[in-house]
Amino acid sequence: MAYQRKSARRTSGRRTSQRHDNRTGFAGRLLIMLAVVAAIVLGVALFFRVRTVEVQGNRIYSADQVIEISGVEVGDNLLMVNRAAVNGNITARMPYVLHTSVGLILPDTVVIKIEESEVAGVVMADVGSTWYINTAGRILGSTMDGFDGQVIELNGFTVTAPEAGQQAKASEGMEDSLHAALSVLSQMEGSGLLDLVTSVNTEKSYDIRMLCGEQYEVLLGGANELDYKIWYLKEVLNLLEPYQRGTIDVTLDQERKASFEPWTDRE
Secondary structure, three states: OHHHHHHHHHHHHHHHHHHHHHHHHHHHHHHHHHHHHHHHHHHHHHHOEOOEEEEEOOOOOOHHHHHHHHOOOOOOEHHHOOHHHHHHHHHHHOOOEEEEEEEEEOOOEEEEEEEEOOEEEEEEEOOOOEEEEOOOOEEEEOOOOOOOOEEEEEEEEEEOOOOOOOEOOEOOOOHHHHHHHHHHHHHHOOOOOOOOOOEEEOOOOOOEEEEEOOOEEEEEEOOOOHHHHHHHHHHHHHHOOOOOOEEEEOOOOOOOOOEEEEOOOOO
16 A cells, blocks of 8 residues: 555656646747747837838929928838828828828839829819819819919819818819819810810810810810710821811710811801
C-alpha cells in the first residue's frame, strides 16, 4: 500500500509538472507572437511614411493647392491614408473638380488624380446675378478666375440662392429645364463640340435648342437619347461645308433622320 501511494504521488507530480510546462510554453509562444506583431507594426510605422504626394490631371488648381486641401502631409503613415476623407476634402472645397481618386505606391508615394470641368454653363439667378455651374450642377462661383474651359450660356431657367460649391437649385417650376441643360452639358464634355456650342435653351425641356455661334441652330427635341443625338450632330457637321449656315434638326422626329435647312434670309 505504501508503494502504491508513492507511485501515485510521483504520477501526480509528473502531471503537475507537465501542466506547468504547457502553460510556460504557451506563454512563451504568445510573447514571441506579440513581439513579432509589435516588430511588424513598428516596421510599418517607421518604413511606410509619405515622402511624395503627386497630383495628376490638374489644370485650374495648382498641385500645392490640391495637396494642402487633401489633408495628406509628408510623414503620414502611407497605409493609414484615408482615401475617402481625401476625396471628400477636395470635392467639397474645389468646385471645379468633378472626380478624384487616390492611389498608393509603396513604399512612400500618394497619387491624387483629379478631373476638372472642361465646360461650364453660365446661368442667371432669380435675383439677376450671373453664376457658373459645372456639368454635375455644382455652382462654381460668380467669377471664373483661372478657368480655361468652354463657357456655354444656358437660357430658359434661373437658379435660386446660388452659393459656390453647392448644388444649383432651379427656381420654382423650372426644375425640368435645369435638368435638361445639365444633361446637354454632360453629353457635350468629351464630344469635341465644345468649341462650337455657344448657348443652350431649355425653356421647353421637350424642345431643346442650341446655337453654334452665328452659323448653326441645332434642334435637339427632348432630353431623350442625347448621346445618340450628339453623335449624330457630329456626323452631320462633318458633312457640311465651312461656309454653310442653317438649322440642323436632330430631333429624330422625321424617320429618325437628321436634316439640314440652309438659311436664305439671314445675313
